Amino acid sequence: MAQKTGSPVAAAIAGASGARPGPELIQLRELIYQTTGIFQPNLKLHLLADACSSRMQALDLPTLGRYYEFLTAPTSGHAELSALLNRITVGETCFFRNQPQLDALCNVVLPRIVRARQPMPKRHLRIWSAGCSTGEEPYTLSLLLLEELTGRLQGWTFEIFATDINENSIAHAVQGVYGCQTTQNLSSDFRDRYFTTNEDRLQINGDLKACVQFSRLNLLDEASVAQLKDLDLILCCNVLIYFGGTSKRRVVQHFYENLLPHGYLFLGHSESLYGVSKDFQLVHLPSAIAYVKSENKSLMAPMEL
Amino acid sequence: MKNSLQPTLRERLARLDQMPSIPVALLPLLRSLEQPLDRLEMQEIVDLILQDGSLAAQCLHLVNSPLFGQWQTVDSIRGAVALLGMQRMRDIAVSCSVLKLMPNNSADFDPVVFWEHSLACALVCRHFAQRVGFSDPRKAYLSGLLHDIGIVAHLWIEPKGFQAALRLARTEGLPLHQAEQTVLGQTHCETGKIVAVRWRLNPDLAAVVGCHHEPASTDTHRGLVAIVSLSDLLCRMNGLGYGYVEQQQVSFAEEPCLAFLVKEYPSLKIFDWARFTFEVEAYLEEVQRVVALTYSIAR
Numbered sequence: 163m164a165q166k167t168g169s170p171v172a173a174a175i176a177g178a179s180g181a182r183p184g185p186e187l188i189q190l191r192e193l194i195y196q197t198t199g200i201f202q203p204n205l206k207l208h209l210l211a212d213a214c215s216s217r218m219q220a221l222d223l224p225t226l227g228r229y230y231e232f233l234t235a236p237t238s239g240h241a242e243l244s245a246l247l248n249r250i251t252v253g254e255t256c257f258f259r260n261q262p263q264l265d266a267l268c269n270v271v272l273p274r275i276v277r278a279r280q281p282m283p284k285r286h287l288r289i290w291s292a293g294c295s296t297g298e299e300p301y302t303l304s305l306l307l308l309e310e311l312t313g314r315l316q317g318w319t320f321e322i323f324a325t326d327i328n329e330n331s332i333a334h335a336v337q338g339v340y341g342c343q344t345t346q347n348l349s350s351d352f353r354d355r356y357f358t359t360n361e362d363r364l365q366i367n368g369d370l371k372a373c374v375q376f377s378r379l380n381l382l383d384e385a386s387v388a389q390l391k392d393l394d395l396i397l398c399c400n401v402l403i404y405f406g407g408t409s410k411r412r413v414v415q416h417f418y419e420n421l422l423p424h425g426y427l428f429l430g431h432s433e434s435l436y437g438v439s440k441d442f443q444l445v446h447l448p449s450a451i452a453y454v455k456s457e458n459k460s461l462m463a464p465m466e467l
Numbered sequence: 468m469k470n471s472l473q474p475t476l477r478e479r480l481a482r483l484d485q486m487p488s489i490p491v492a493l494l495p496l497l498r499s500l501e502q503p504l505d506r507l508e509m510q511e512i513v514d515l516i517l518q519d520g521s522l523a524a525q526c527l528h529l530v531n532s533p534l535f536g537q538w539q540t541v542d543s544i545r546g547a548v549a550l551l552g553m554q555r556m557r558d559i560a561v562s563c564s565v566l567k568l569m570p571n572n573s574a575d576f577d578p579v580v581f582w583e584h585s586l587a588c589a590l591v592c593r594h595f596a597q598r599v600g601f602s603d604p605r606k607a608y609l610s611g612l613l614h615d616i617g618i619v620a621h622l623w624i625e626p627k628g629f630q631a632a633l634r635l636a637r638t639e640g641l642p643l644h645q646a647e648q649t650v651l652g653q654t655h656c657e658t659g660k661i662v663a664v665r666w667r668l669n670p671d672l673a674a675v676v677g678c679h680h681e682p683a684s685t686d687t688h689r690g691l692v693a694i695v696s697l698s699d700l701l702c703r704m705n706g707l708g709y710g711y712v713e714q715q716q717v718s719f720a721e722e723p724c725l726a727f728l729v730k731e732y733p734s735l736k737i738f739d740w741a742r743f744t745f746e747v748e749a750y751l752e753e754v755q756r757v758v759a760l761t762y763s764i765a766r
Binding site: 195201203204205206262265269270271274432434435436437443444445446447448449451 | 533640701704705706712713714715716717718719720739740741742744745746747748749750752753
């Protein structure tokens with residue numbers, strides 16, 4: 163019987179039998195889930211193995227056991243965890259990064275928000291992209307909502323607040339010029355209607371820009387965060403994973419206070435709030451998950467489409 | 468539509484006139500599943516599978532998928548039984564036999580989609596059962612695999628009506644059983660119950676087939692039915708349903724049959740549904756890969 167040929171790195175890291183994932187790798191997976199909320203399922207453990215292996219090489223650590231010690235050491239642990247996460251979560255952001263999440267947002271979440279807002283005087287949506295990096299996420303939202311204005315959101319207005327701690331990222335976002343890598347998921351229709359091509363770069367059009375307000379913000383700066391009130395939706399993808407337990411709980415508590423009773427919180431793919439907050443309850447949408455306020459039972463009720 | 472179709476359809480569904488006989492290997496396999504292990508002969512299992520060449524070839528594809536915990540390549544049924552054990556091999560053989568239940572020409576309904584859903588549900592059921600500490604995870608696997616046999620009966624007996632139900636479900640983003648109720652006047656659960664009786668399936672499997680969309684409607688085998696019901700829903704919400712998107716929002720913590728399961732298995736009160744979903748997502752990708760491979764072999 164021949165050994166399956168997989169990644170040689172993964173094979174080296176797998177257990178002594180060369181068959182199943184080794185216990186060290188499982189232990190590392192647990193550490194990452196407990197501290198960050200990012201989970202690597204069994205069938206994707208080779209990605210984690212590859213990431214660890216390249217970090218071990220960089221640090222000149224011979225075994226996973228030693229790497230685990232390094233990751234949990236009070237002096238080196240926090241910085242190293244960030245370095246490892248950057249490899250697992252694929253740092254680069256792009257337009258239409260998570261299509262199932264966006265579909266669920268438009269087809270299931272928006273109609274529910276619209277229904278919940280019916281009794282309110284203003285037909286207006288307020289959305290926060292928390293940790294927006296170089297702007298791809300809020301511009302994607304802006305584009306989708308502009309499209310919805312002729313359909314489900316006819317007669318509505320909206321504003322998107324986009325914040326990041328990194329000043330350079332915000333400057334890039336405000337400029338609104340993107341290369342082919344981050345714009346590859348854009349349909350040619352959207353490209354034509356919302357962008358101007360300038361050699362091999364794409365420049366965001368004014369319509370798209372006008373709906374998004376960028377600012378630099380530290381999620382732990384309570385005074386600034388408290389100003390973002392009465393939100394319908396918060397997207398915070400692959401940001402909370404970099405916060406330690408106490409500060410993560412504080413940020414999530416603020417999200418809770420910032421959201422309207424019917425509001426939704428979206429996190430990154432494979433990112434969980436388990437054990438962080440009881441104020442939020444997990445809901446399943448088509449091929450996506452989101453969080454709603456726990457006390458809000460009416461949101462659970464089936465809805466006539 | 469409902470009124471004109473309903474009486475004759477109900478009669479036909481009740482008699483299952485056009486339903487095919489059970490595939491040759493499936494019934495002996497199902498029977499052998501009920502036997503204690505010490506009465507099983509390895510050669511019997513090997514022979515049963517080898518009766519049908521394409522079944523044997525399909526089994527080998529599944530055997531070599533990491534879904535069945537196998538990380539080495541196996542190239543014979545005998546070798547597979549030796550390596551995986553007889554129980555796992557029977558599970559795999561039953562999984563492949565289910566594919567053979569589908570009519571050759573099922574019009575708009577892609578048999579691959581049905582098989583993906585059944586296999587995914589079986590795997591999720593087993594995983595969920597192991598997680599909550601259910602006594603018989605293999606039974607959960609088999610239940611997941613067979614829970615939708617009512618759909619197979621609909622495809623054989625009332626293909627046009629079923630197509631109409633599927634179209635309605637697809638256009639409106641509805642759960643399939645609701646659309647069946649509207650168009651056919653009965654769901655694949657009710658039809659499946661009749662199939663289960665005809666095939667003399669065990670009462671626990673019959674309860675799953677008949678009640679997985681209304682888990683409160685059964686008085687027996689409630690734990691097993693609830694496990695299948697929740698696993699089925701999770702598969703559908705994760706893109707392995709019936710080939711379309713159900714536009715709904717589900718909170719597993721609020722699902723009625725969960726309350727029943729929590730009484731039996733208190734650990735479910737603090738169950739990490741997010742983590743379970745991530746675990747299952749990786750399964751589902753692998754299911755699609757292995758089904759595509761296996762299906763390409765002539766049936």
